[in-house]
Amino acid sequence: MLLSFLFFAAAAVATAQEPLKKISFIPQWGPQAQFAGYYVAYDEGIYKKHGIDINIIQGGPGRPSSELLEKGEADVGSIWLSTAIQKRSSGVRLVNIAQIVQRSSLMLIAKKARGIKRPEDLQGKKVGLWGNDFRIQPMAFFKKHNLMVKIIPQSYSVNLFLRDGVDAASAMWYNEYHTILNAGINADELTTFFYSDFGLNFPEDGIFVMEETLKKDPALVCAFVKASMEGWMYAFSHPDRAVDTVLKYMTAANVPANRVHQKWMFERMKDIIMPVEQGAGEPGVLKKEDYERVALELKNGGLITNIPDYDEFAFRCQGYVQK
Amino acid sequence: MFKNKGIAFKLVLFFTLSSALIFTVIFSYNYLVSRKMIKKGIEENSANLITTTTSRIEILLTSTQKVPLNTAYLLENTNYDEAELFRVIYAIVEKNPEIYGAAVAFEPYAFDKNKKHYAPYFYKSNGGVSFKYLDKFYDYFLWDWYQIPKELEQPQWTEPYFGEGGGILMSSYAVPFYRNVEGERKLAGIVVVDISLDHLRDIVSSIKILKSGYGFLISKNGTFVTHPIKDYIMNETIFSVAEERGENTLRETGRKMIRGETGYSSVPVRSAVTGKHCIMTYVPIKSNGWSLGVLFPYDELMADITNLNHVVIALGVIGLLLLALAIIFIARSITRPLTEMANAAVKIGRGNLEVQLPEAKAGDEVGKLTVALDCMKTSLKDYIREITETTASKQRMESELKIARNIQMGILPKKFPAFPDRTDFDIHASTIPAREVGGDFYDFFLIDNDHLCFVIGDASGKGIPAAIFMAYTKTLIKAKASTSLGTGALMEQVNDELSKGNDADMFITVFCAILNTATGEISYTNGGHNPPLVMRADGGADYLDGPGELVVGIMDGSRYSTRTLVLEPGDGLFLYTDGVTEAMNGAEEIFNTDRLKDVILASSGGSASEITGSVARAVNDFCQDTPQYDDITMMVVRYEGNR
Numbered sequence: 014m015l016l017s018f019l020f021f022a023a024a025a026v027a028t029a030q031e032p033l034k035k036i037s038f039i040p041q042w043g044p045q046a047q048f049a050g051y052y053v054a055y056d057e058g059i060y061k062k063h064g065i066d067i068n069i070i071q072g073g074p075g076r077p078s079s080e081l082l083e084k085g086e087a088d089v090g091s092i093w094l095s096t097a098i099q100k101r102s103s104g105v106r107l108v109n110i111a112q113i114v115q116r117s118s119l120m121l122i123a124k125k126a127r128g129i130k131r132p133e134d135l136q137g138k139k140v141g142l143w144g145n146d147f148r149i150q151p152m153a154f155f156k157k158h159n160l161m162v163k164i165i166p167q168s169y170s171v172n173l174f175l176r177d178g179v180d181a182a183s184a185m186w187y188n189e190y191h192t193i194l195n196a197g198i199n200a201d202e203l204t205t206f207f208y209s210d211f212g213l214n215f216p217e218d219g220i221f222v223m224e225e226t227l228k229k230d231p232a233l234v235c236a237f238v239k240a241s242m243e244g245w246m247y248a249f250s251h252p253d254r255a256v257d258t259v260l261k262y263m264t265a266a267n268v269p270a271n272r273v274h275q276k277w278m279f280e281r282m283k284d285i286i287m288p289v290e291q292g293a294g295e296p297g298v299l300k301k302e303d304y305e306r307v308a309l310e311l312k313n314g315g316l317i318t319n320i321p322d323y324d325e326f327a328f329r330c331q332g333y334v335q336k
Numbered sequence: 337m338f339k340n341k342g343i344a345f346k347l348v349l350f351f352t353l354s355s356a357l358i359f360t361v362i363f364s365y366n367y368l369v370s371r372k373m374i375k376k377g378i379e380e381n382s383a384n385l386i387t388t389t390t391s392r393i394e395i396l397l398t399s400t401q402k403v404p405l406n407t408a409y410l411l412e413n414t415n416y417d418e419a420e421l422f423r424v425i426y427a428i429v430e431k432n433p434e435i436y437g438a439a440v441a442f443e444p445y446a447f448d449k450n451k452k453h454y455a456p457y458f459y460k461s462n463g464g465v466s467f468k469y470l471d472k473f474y475d476y477f478l479w480d481w482y483q484i485p486k487e488l489e490q491p492q493w494t495e496p497y498f499g500e501g502g503g504i505l506m507s508s509y510a511v512p513f514y515r516n517v518e519g520e521r522k523l524a525g526i527v528v529v530d531i532s533l534d535h536l537r538d539i540v541s542s543i544k545i546l547k548s549g550y551g552f553l554i555s556k557n558g559t560f561v562t563h564p565i566k567d568y569i570m571n572e573t574i575f576s577v578a579e580e581r582g583e584n585t586l587r588e589t590g591r592k593m594i595r596g597e598t599g600y601s602s603v604p605v606r607s608a609v610t611g612k613h614c615i616m617t618y619v620p621i622k623s624n625g626w627s628l629g630v631l632f633p634y635d636e637l638m639a640d641i642t643n644l645n646h647v648v649i650a651l652g653v654i655g656l657l658l659l660a661l662a663i664i665f666i667a668r669s670i671t672r673p674l675t676e677m678a679n680a681a682v683k684i685g686r687g688n689l690e691v692q693l694p695e696a697k698a699g700d701e702v703g704k705l706t707v708a709l710d711c712m713k714t715s716l717k718d719y720i721r722e723i724t725e726t727t728a729s730k731q732r733m734e735s736e737l738k739i740a741r742n743i744q745m746g747i748l749p750k751k752f753p754a755f756p757d758r759t760d761f762d763i764h765a766s767t768i769p770a771r772e773v774g775g776d777f778y779d780f781f782l783i784d785n786d787h788l789c790f791v792i793g794d795a796s797g798k799g800i801p802a803a804i805f806m807a808y809t810k811t812l813i814k815a816k817a818s819t820s821l822g823t824g825a826l827m828e829q830v831n832d833e834l835s836k837g838n839d840a841d842m843f844i845t846v847f848c849a850i851l852n853t854a855t856g857e858i859s860y861t862n863g864g865h866n867p868p869l870v871m872r873a874d875g876g877a878d879y880l881d882g883p884g885e886l887v888v889g890i891m892d893g894s895r896y897s898t899r900t901l902v903l904e905p906g907d908g909l910f911l912y913t914d915g916v917t918e919a920m921n922g923a924e925e926i927f928n929t930d931r932l933k934d935v936i937l938a939s940s941g942g943s944a945s946e947i948t949g950s951v952a953r954a955v956n957d958f959c960q961d962t963p964q965y966d967d968i969t970m971m972v973v974r975y976e977g978n979r
Contacts, residue, residue, distance in 0.1 A: 139487070165487065168478035172495050175557060178487030195575040196557035197587075197594045269571040273579045 033066035034233045039078040039087035043071060044262040046278035047187065047218070048091065049255045050113070050286075054244020056258045063240040065233070071266055074169075082107065082223050089237055092221045094299070095146045095307050101326055102317035106224035109327045111238045112299035113245070114217040116285040118186035119150055121206040122193060127180055129204050132158040132211075138180035141167035147183060149314050150208040150215055157211065171196070187281035191274055215307050217285070219299065227328060235330035242297050249283050252276075299327045343674075344667035352660045359652045366648070370641050378615065378632055385543065386619050389551065390628055392539050396434065396531075397493070397623035401509050403428055403435065404527040405491065408513035411440065411527065422456060422467075428529060429458040429465050435529045436460050436499065436506060441476050442525035446515075453477075459530070481510045481528050489523075493624035496533060496561045496570060505533040505561070505569065507624070537562040540628065546636040548610045556625040558590050564609050574629075581606065589616065593627035596620040607631055673702050677709055689717045737799065741773045744803045747810060748777060752945060760853045760978060761788060762908075764944030765971035766952060768915075774967030775802030775844065776913045777810050781817070786854045789817045792911040792971050793846040793865065796887075805842050809834060809888070813848060823848045823861040824898035827888060831863070831896070834889030843890040847911055849973075856903040856975040861896045863888040866914055869933060871947075871974070873906025875940045877933055880909075905977030910936055910947065915966035919955045922962050927955055944972035 040048040051069060054060055060067040070087055072078055078090035079100050089110075092100075097107045121140065123129035129138065132154070140162045142148050155162055165179050171189050174182035175196050184190045186207070194200060208215065220238060227234050248255035256276050263270035287296050301323050308320040341349075407424060410416075416424070421440060428438040437459030447454040455470035470476045477483065485492045491511040499506040510528040514521045536553070540562040543551030553561040558573035568577075574590035589601045598620065604613035614631035621628060635642065673694040683691045693710050745767075752764055765778045775795025783789050791813050795806040812830045821829075827848060834844070847868060849860035864887030867880045880901070886894045903909075912932070919927040932951065939950040948970050955968055 165483070166478055168480065168483060170480050170495070172480045172557065173483050173487060176484055176488060176492070178484050195573045195579065196559075197573070197575050197591045199591075271571055271576055273576045 031064060033061060033064055034230070034236075035066045035068065036089060036233060036237055037068040037070055037087045038237070039070045039076070039081045039090040040072045041078040041091050041093070041218070043073050043268050044259065044266050045188075045268070046256065046259045046275045046282060049248045049259050049279050049282060050241055050245030051091075052244075052262050053248040053251075053255050053258050054240050056261075057244070057247060059244050059247065060237070060240045063236040063243075065236055065240060067237070079105070079107065079221070082221065085223075088226050089220060089222050089234065091218050093146055094216050094219050094304075095149055095311060097219060097221050098304075098308050098311055098321065098326070099146070099316055101321040102311075102319055107221045108224050108227050108325075109219050109299050110222055110227065110234055110330065111220040111242065111297045112216050112303070112327075113219060113241075113297060114282075114285050115296070115303075116288040117150065117207070117209040117213070117215045117217060118281060118285050119147065119208050119215070119217070120184050120186055120190065121151065121154075121181050121208075122174070122184045122190060123181040123204045123206075124177075124198070125202055125204050127177070129180060132160065132206060134204075135160050135162055135181060137161060137163070139163045139165050139178075141165045141174055141179040141182035143167050143183050149310055149316065150213045151183065152314055153213055153310050154206070154208055154211055157213075187278040187285070191277040191281075195274065213306075213310070214303065215310075216299065216303050231330075238297070238330050245286060245296070248279070249287070252279060252283075255279055298329065301327075342667075343671050344664055347667045348660050348663050351663050352656055355659055356652075356656055359656070363645070363648060363652065367641070367645060370644075371638065374637060374641055375615075378637055379617075382545075382617055382630060382632065385545075386617065386628065386630060389539060389543060390619055390621060393536055393553075393621050393628070394623055396536060396539070397509075397621070400432075400434060400529060400531050401491070401623065403432055404438070404509055404511040404529050407438075407440070407527045408491075408511040411513045411524070412515065418456075422458075425456055425458045426465060426467075429460060432529075434531050434535060436504070436532050437530040439470060439528050440525060441470060441482055441528065443523055444477070446524050455525075481508045482526050485510045485512045485526055486523055493626075495555050495557055495559060498570065499530065499532070505537070506530050507533055507561075509624075533561060543630060545630065545632050546639075548607060548612065548633045548636065549614065549631050550607075550609065551628060551630045553621070554590070554593060554627050554629065556594055558594050561626065568608065577608070589618070593618045593620070593629065594625070596622070596625060596627070604634060605631060607633060670702055673706060677706060681709065684713055684716070689713055689720070737773050740800050740803050741769060744773060744777070744807065745769065747807055749780060754780065755782070758853070760976050761851060762944045762974040762976055763788070763790065763972065764948050765792075765969070766948045767967055767969040768952065768964065770798075770915070770964050770967050772798050773800065773803045774798055774915070775806045776915060776967035776969035777806045778911070778969055778971045779810050779814060780971070780973070781814060783817055783819050783850065786852055787819050788851045788853055788973070789813075789848070790851070790911070790971065790973050791846060791848045792868075792913065792969065793844050793863075793888075794913040794915075794967075794969075795844040796842050801840060801842060805834070805844060805889070809844050809846065813846070817848075817850070819850075822898035823850055823859050824896040827861045827863050827885075827896035828894065831888045831894050832892055835892035835894075838889055841890065843887040846888045849909070851903070851973060851975060853975070856905065856907070856977060858901045858903060858909070858975075859898050860901065861885065861898055863896060866912060866917065868912070869910040869936050870901065870903075871908045871910055871936060871940055871972075873904055875937065877910070877936045877940065879929065879933070903975035905975060908944070908972055908974030910951075910970065910972050912951075912970040913967060915964075915968040916951065916955060916970055918966065919959050919968060920962060920965065921959050927958050931958070944974055947972045 038051060040051065044052065055067055055069060079092050079096055081087040082090045083105055094112065097109060100107050128134060142151050142164050144166065167183050171182055171184065171193055173179050184193065220241065222234055256272065256279050259275050260270045260272060304323050304327065311317045312320060407428065410424065425438050425440055429435055437457060439455050439457035441455035444452040453470065453472045455476055456467065457470050458465050458467050481494045489512060491509065494508045494510065496505055496507045508528050508530045510526050512526055513524050515524040540551045540553050550564045552563045554574050555561050558575050559570060560568040560572055563569055574593065575587055578584065578586035578590060585603045586605060592599060599618060601616040605616040607614050610633065613634045615634060616629055616631050618627050618629045676694040680691045680693050693706055693713065748767060754763055763780055767776055767778065775797060778792045780788060780790035793806065793809060795802040809830060812833050813826065816826055816829050827846065845865035846863040847860065847865040849858050851858050862884045864884055867884065869877050870880050871877045885896050917927055917929050917932055935951050935954040936947065939947050942950065951970055
């Protein structure tokens with residue numbers, strides 16, 4: 014950490030005189046606390062300090078970040094690790110330049126009142142699952158526990174679950190879980206299964222670029238990573254300000270903004286970006302064993318045929334500098 | 337702490353405090369009861385208001401529900417083609433003003449074996465009715481309006497949502513319909529109608545309670561569907577508000593609301609608009625499981641009673657002040673004369689009896705006290721005047737007595753040696769007068785060259801009468817004494833003189849003797865007096881015996897004898913009054929004749945004056961500080977002959 018700090022301090026000085034370099038960034042969803050670090054870095058002028066003139070493109074369901082990178086409509090993007098591995102495996106030359114979220118926040122939620130307390134209780138039950146990448150962990154989880162469940166496609170809301178249309182539903186800890194709490198169900202009335210607790214920790218949001226973008230200006234890409242990490246750290250030490258900033262950009266984007274929800278999300282982001290568990294990695298670094306676990310499960314799930322090489326897939330700015 | 341405070345202070349404190357207590361109790365009771373009454377009134381009124389509101393909402397919802405229910409029934413029980421279907425959906429939208437749009441969405445390949453998505457949708461647009469297919473991009477299978485009734489197999493109202501374009505808040509009623517496929521009842525699709533919630537919002541926002549009370553509607557998830565604060569709508573749930581406020585009771589109330597319960601919030605709820613505390617009541621909307629909440633601003637409800645209370649408190653405070661003033665007034669009317677009297681008493685105590693006492697205005701205790709004090713003052717004045725007068729008369733009397741004593745003493749011979757040119761006898765006398773004028777006297781004089789008459793006496797009683805009586809006796813004796821007359825005859829004459837007109841029955845004891853200085857022969861008469869001691873030249877001494885005769889002055893015509901005694905040269909007589917022998921000491925013992933004799937024996941050989949001095953000292957030593965009651969008078973006569 015110290016080394017990288019020293020480097021970036023030097024880099025910042027080195028680039029101070031030069032004109033700001035333009036770079037565009039696409040988060041995989043609209044403004045919310047899931048991306049607090051980027052908005053805070055922008056708002057506090059951290060990107061500028063690092064010589065970057067950033068353009069944060071508004072993400073959303075119709076604008077998958079990986080596709081924007083592919084099409085060259087964005088330079089850098091926040092992408093789920095598993096999504097990026099699949100893309101890479103299918104030939105899209107995506108490179109991980111930072112792994113922000115270290116711990117999976119994907120979970121299954123069930124109501125205790127419906128008799129679900131252990132994984133075995135899900136046998137034969139209706140379980141709401143999101144599509145694509147969101148199914149890899151649940152499928153592995155069901156396989157691990159020899160569960161036959163009735164999968165119900167889950168949409169954007171948790172209303173089906175709330176009205177008992179399904180017995181269990183998928184949720185992100187930082188988002189839907191809190192939505193359910195704020196629909197009047199108490200935490201102690203819920204059974205939660207965190208995939209990360211069942212040997213299925215899939216680090217989620219990472220920062221990715223196309224290989225050619227990295228090659229063109231590695232210094233810029235690394236400055237972006239550095240500034241973004243600094244943005245996150247600043248946000249974590251100024252939580253109220255960070256939530257305010259997020260709410261400001263949500264309002265600007267005309268997205269409904271609920272303070273307590275964003276606060277919850279922000280606090281959970283801290284939990285999964287800087288997990289306190291043993292063996293938790295350095296923030297922002299993709300650990301090889303994490304990569305391999307995710308890739309292996311993807312292969313087992315039949316989503317990829319070959320596992321991309323870790324060293325090609327993961328680029329560490331720190332290593333680059335030391336060369 | 338109040339010990340030294342005045343009566344007025346104590347009275348004010350006690351009465352004001354106790355009145356305030358009584359007032360507070362009455363006030364509190366009144367407040368509580370009236371508050372309860374107002375609450376009850378609210379409950380009755382709100383029940384009406386809420387029933388009206390919910391039934392209007394229910395009518396809106398149930399009338400909407402009928403349309404897709406009938407359509408689903410139609411689809412299940414009739415054969416139709418696409419044109420028929422279109423006509424039906426179009427009619428729904430066209431004929432029902434409250435319905436914004438309607439669709440019949442089929443299960444994959446259920447309508448057309450080649451089409452996964454088939455869902456014709458008619459909707460109001462630009463004053464007319466538009467049409468579109470809900471396609472694979474919209475992917476209706478994943479939406480709540482489709483999924484929830486499908487999974488629950490029953491009609492459902494969806495959570496509210498913002499319609500296309502985002503402006504209009506809507507909710508949909510979706511009804512599943514089925515068909516028999518090879519004897520099995522299978523889901524064919526969902527009939528859905530969208531309604532604008534504008535009308536519903538109008539109904540709820542028409543709820544106005546006093547100034548700031550309002551109603552709000554929450555969905556099954558607790559999401560605000562209507563609320564005076566626009567930002568709350570669709571953005572907050574009652575639970576997120578509870579979390580933001582950190583009010584768990586609000587969360588519990590919210591849970592009761594979404595469970596379809598009716599009731600009141602257990603604790604006051606803060607108005608999101610004014611921040612004031614409100615009583616919140618809630619009732620379910622049965623058709624869609626939503627809940628209507630109504631907030632009654634507490635302070636506004638209580639405004640009348642609060643105003644009343646302010647007036648009552650003000651009146652109470654004024655009343656207490658007046659009471660305090662009245663008590664001060666009364667207390668002053670009591671304490672002012674008391675204080676004045678106290679001051680007067682102090683002055684009286686210092687001796688000023690001319691002090692003006694406060695006027696006794698009333699016949700109450702203070703008045704009585706004033707009268708009593710005045711009476712005391714008058715009595716004191718009289719008493720002091722009496723004392724003054726008495727003292728004055730006593731002083732006058734004492735000075736008269738003093739004069740009398742001086743006169744008395746003046747008539748007793750006091751010059752010693754009385755006969756400096758005579759060596760044939762020695763004489764000395766002394767009297768120590770008591771405080772009052774006594775009746776003792778002595779006298780001695782030469783009748784002729786060879787005859788010395790000496791007398792000692794003691795008149796009965798004390799004071800002026802005794803002095804006069806004694807002086808009279810002395811004068812008589814001196815006047816009548818002569819050598820031709822024996823002492824017995826002398827005494828008879830004196831007795832007769834004194835007895836005449838002696839109405840006071842006074843008497844006097846007298847020892848009268850005449851010494852023949854040539855021969856030493858003494859002739860004497862003892863009229864009831866203490867017997868003198870005969871002192872012999874050889875040092876012996878004896879009381880002169882022989883019976884004493886009757887006291888003088890008591891009985892006219894009494895006979896007295898003349899006795900004789902011969903003194904050898906050096907012999908003498910010691911004469912005394914009972915003041916000597918009856919002198920009393922602190923132990924109430926008298927000096928007595930034995931002690932006297934001892935003193936005389938001890939001092940024999942001394943001169944006459946030395947002997948009287950010794951006796952006087954002995955009596956004085958015996959009596960110590962005990963006050964002298966009687967005159968102590970003594971006389972020594974010694975016959976020296978011609979030695």
